[in-house]
Amino acid sequence: MVHAMDTRSKLVCAAMFCVTVLSAPLSRLWPMALLAVFAAVVSAASSISLRALVVRLGPIAGLILLAGLGLLFQGPPVRFAAMSGKALLCGWCGALVGATTPFSDILAALRHMRVPSRIVGVTGIAYQLVFIALEEALRMATAYKCRSGQVRGMRRVRQVLRLALALCHRIIERTERMERALLARAFDGALRGLPLPPMRRRDMAASGLACAALVALLWASYA
Amino acid sequence: MKAISATDIRYAYPDSGSVLNGITFEIEAGQCAGVVGPNGSGKSTLLLALSGLLPVRGRVEVLGRELTPASLREMRHWIGIVFQDPEDQLFMPGVLEDVALGPLNMGLSADDAVAAARRALNETGVAYTEARPTHWLSFGEKKRVALAAILAMDPRLLLLDEPTAGLDPRSRGEFVALVARLGRTRLIATHDLDLVRVVCDTVLVLDQGRIVSAGSPEVILDDDELLLEHGLAYRHDAAGRPALPPGHMSEPEVQ
Amino acid sequence: MIRVPEPGQSAARQVVQAAGFTALGVVVPVFFHMVGIGRHFLPMHLPVLAGGMLLRPGYAVVVGLVTPWLSSALTGMPPMPLPILMSIELVALGGAASLLTAARAPVWIACPLAVLARCAVSWLAMALLAVRLGLPSSASAWLAIVAGAPGILLQIVAVPVLAAALRASRRHGGEIA
Numbered sequence: 001m002v003h004a005m006d007t008r009s010k011l012v013c014a015a016m017f018c019v020t021v022l023s024a025p026l027s028r029l030w031p032m033a034l035l036a037v038f039a040a041v042v043s044a045a046s047s048i049s050l051r052a053l054v055v056r057l058g059p060i061a062g063l064i065l066l067a068g069l070g071l072l073f074q075g076p077p078v079r080f081a082a083m084s085g086k087a088l089l090c091g092w093c094g095a096l097v098g099a100t101t102p103f104s105d106i107l108a109a110l111r112h113m114r115v116p117s118r119i120v121g122v123t124g125i126a127y128q129l130v131f132i133a134l135e136e137a138l139r140m141a142t143a144y145k146c147r148s149g150q151v152r153g154m155r156r157v158r159q160v161l162r163l164a165l166a167l168c169h170r171i172i173e174r175t176e177r178m179e180r181a182l183l184a185r186a187f188d189g190a191l192r193g194l195p196l197p198p199m200r201r202r203d204m205a206a207s208g209l210a211c212a213a214l215v216a217l218l219w220a221s222y223a
Numbered sequence: 224m225k226a227i228s229a230t231d232i233r234y235a236y237p238d239s240g241s242v243l244n245g246i247t248f249e250i251e252a253g254q255c256a257g258v259v260g261p262n263g264s265g266k267s268t269l270l271l272a273l274s275g276l277l278p279v280r281g282r283v284e285v286l287g288r289e290l291t292p293a294s295l296r297e298m299r300h301w302i303g304i305v306f307q308d309p310e311d312q313l314f315m316p317g318v319l320e321d322v323a324l325g326p327l328n329m330g331l332s333a334d335d336a337v338a339a340a341r342r343a344l345n346e347t348g349v350a351y352t353e354a355r356p357t358h359w360l361s362f363g364e365k366k367r368v369a370l371a372a373i374l375a376m377d378p379r380l381l382l383l384d385e386p387t388a389g390l391d392p393r394s395r396g397e398f399v400a401l402v403a404r405l406g407r408t409r410l411i412a413t414h415d416l417d418l419v420r421v422v423c424d425t426v427l428v429l430d431q432g433r434i435v436s437a438g439s440p441e442v443i444l445d446d447d448e449l450l451l452e453h454g455l456a457y458r459h460d461a462a463g464r465p466a467l468p469p470g471h472m473s474e475p476e477v478q
Numbered sequence: 479m480i481r482v483p484e485p486g487q488s489a490a491r492q493v494v495q496a497a498g499f500t501a502l503g504v505v506v507p508v509f510f511h512m513v514g515i516g517r518h519f520l521p522m523h524l525p526v527l528a529g530g531m532l533l534r535p536g537y538a539v540v541v542g543l544v545t546p547w548l549s550s551a552l553t554g555m556p557p558m559p560l561p562i563l564m565s566i567e568l569v570a571l572g573g574a575a576s577l578l579t580a581a582r583a584p585v586w587i588a589c590p591l592a593v594l595a596r597c598a599v600s601w602l603a604m605a606l607l608a609v610r611l612g613l614p615s616s617a618s619a620w621l622a623i624v625a626g627a628p629g630i631l632l633q634i635v636a637v638p639v640l641a642a643a644l645r646a647s648r649r650h651g652g653e654i655a
Contacts, residue, residue: 168525
């Protein structure tokens with residue numbers, strides 16, 4: 001059901017969900033619990049297995065908890081728990097959108113929602129380059145590990161920084177070739193894409209209902 | 224009418240010196256010409272010059288019209304160039320969207336652009352990849368999609384830079400058959416002499432930025448001395464193995 | 479009057495280079511973690527700052543805005559709500575670097591000034607938004623800056639070298655030898 005939903009509706013609902021999560025008061029647990037239930041219901045409707053979502057979120061969850069550790073030393077433990085919970089819920093929302101929506105549809109939706117074409121264009125090409133750059137970085141990291149031996153400390157830092165600079169140089173050189181390829185496709189400054197089909201009434205209604213429910217929850221949590 | 228007429232083309236990169244040193248040639252409409260030569264001879268640079276992507280000295284005419292900064296905008300979609308690395312020319316997350324980019328930039332409506340994209344994907348035999356993300360494609364599929372992206376613009380002149388580089392033997396054979404069927408004026412820069420023999424009507428041999436020989440594939444590719452002199456073949460030793468160049472250190476003795 | 483860096487750069491170059499620096503902003507932190515160097519070197523800031531040295535202000539700002547969100551969407555880092563704060567400070571970093579470069583400031587001056595601007599905006603954003611987002615008080619704003627000191631040093635030393643190398647290697651137009 002979530003797969004078939006219009007991408008614009010999904011993005012609006014996801015944004016509203018994240019705003020609600022981040023705005024929910026830290027001192028009350030019931031809004032967070034309700035939001036977690038909301039996320040679980042939507043996940044169940046998405047036909048994405050729980051295991052697949054957990055696998056996607058697993059590596060991030062560890063990093064979120066690590067990143068939030070500083071909060072443990074700067075305030076009450078409930079703040080750490082609440083902030084980690086918020087980050088996990090937002091991560092869950094992002095994972096669900098990513099699992100049910102092709103990235104090209106996300107770009108088309110952003111274009112349709114009047115996000116500046118410069119932002120959409122840069123994001124689209126950057127998405128392609130991330131995979132290319134990751135492969136290049138992996139090759140460089142593997143080659144470095146084979147040759148770095150027992151190098152430690154500042155020497156290692158210097159070598160890694162030089163590798164990072166080389167990676168940057170290679171990617172930017174690639175963008176010069178991409179520039180020529182873009183000009184060869186009659187590029188005139190605007191990165192055009194295919195439009196999405198018109199929004200269905202049921203998608204508009206579903207996203208309207210979801211947003212209304214989230215606003216009501218937020219209002220009630222502060223009441 | 225000549226498809227391409229190049230007169231005294233010269234170009235030098237700021238940091239690596241002169242690359243094209245006075246190139247003059249003509250290609251007839253409908254012909255397929257191969258450009259061969261050693262690494263660094265200027266093959267790729269020549270293709271960039273003919274597509275208007277480099278500001279060269281000299282005169283380039285495409286389909287009877289001179290290529291100038293003023294005429295380039297109109298002539299851009301006459302000339303299709305496919306680069307060696309397909310990842311340099313796949314911009315959009317989805318295949319159909321990427322192939323439709325050129326037609327959309329030319330001013331076609333979304334429906335017409337999609338139709339053109341689907342025709343091109345069919346022509347290159349990768350219509351089944353239409354709904355896939357571009358980063359999920361194999362190297363061979365990326366090559367074909369990159370070609371489709373240019374064919375969707377319906378160019379009259381096709382410039383191909385090392386079209387078979389990096390392909391396995393089967394994919395290479397299929398790609399050669401595809402290039403042979405394209406049926407428009409083609410200029411192919413390549414090290415693949417078998418491709419030239421099968422597909423091309425005429426061959427230009429480039430070395431150090433100059434055309435050192437030109438003629439039919441049968442004449443050029445059977446001239447062993449010419450190929451040896453310009454880095455397109457290698458000598459064999461008495462045992463039939465590729466010989467080391469003069470002055471190279473000899474093989475160490477096995478202990 | 480401010481002039482854009484290297485007048486005559488095409489929109490195509492700006493778009494793909496901006497995309498390149500954005501992609502590097504996602505990948506360089508991953509690379510740092512792959513080879514065992516921590517986040518105190520602020521790896522996401524390096525490509526954004528380098529991009530600011532080479533791009534027009536409009537595109538440099540886009541790089542700063544998009545990088546943390548794309549990174550969060552693809553890798554989960556930074557986790558919410560940090561992309562909100564990071565996009566503000568990276569917009570300041572990239573935008574300041576580009577404006578200073580457009581005003582013909584040498585890279586060795588533009589870089590530290592851009593980093594200073596970023597620190598100031600970061601402190602202000604933390605002070606104003608931290609409570610709203612449920613983060614600790616503004617005292618942590620200073621902590622965040624101090625914790626990133628190795629990265630600040632790295633930016634001031636390494637990015638000008640990278641920017642100068644990229645400018646020198648760029649091929650724009652040729653001449654008869």
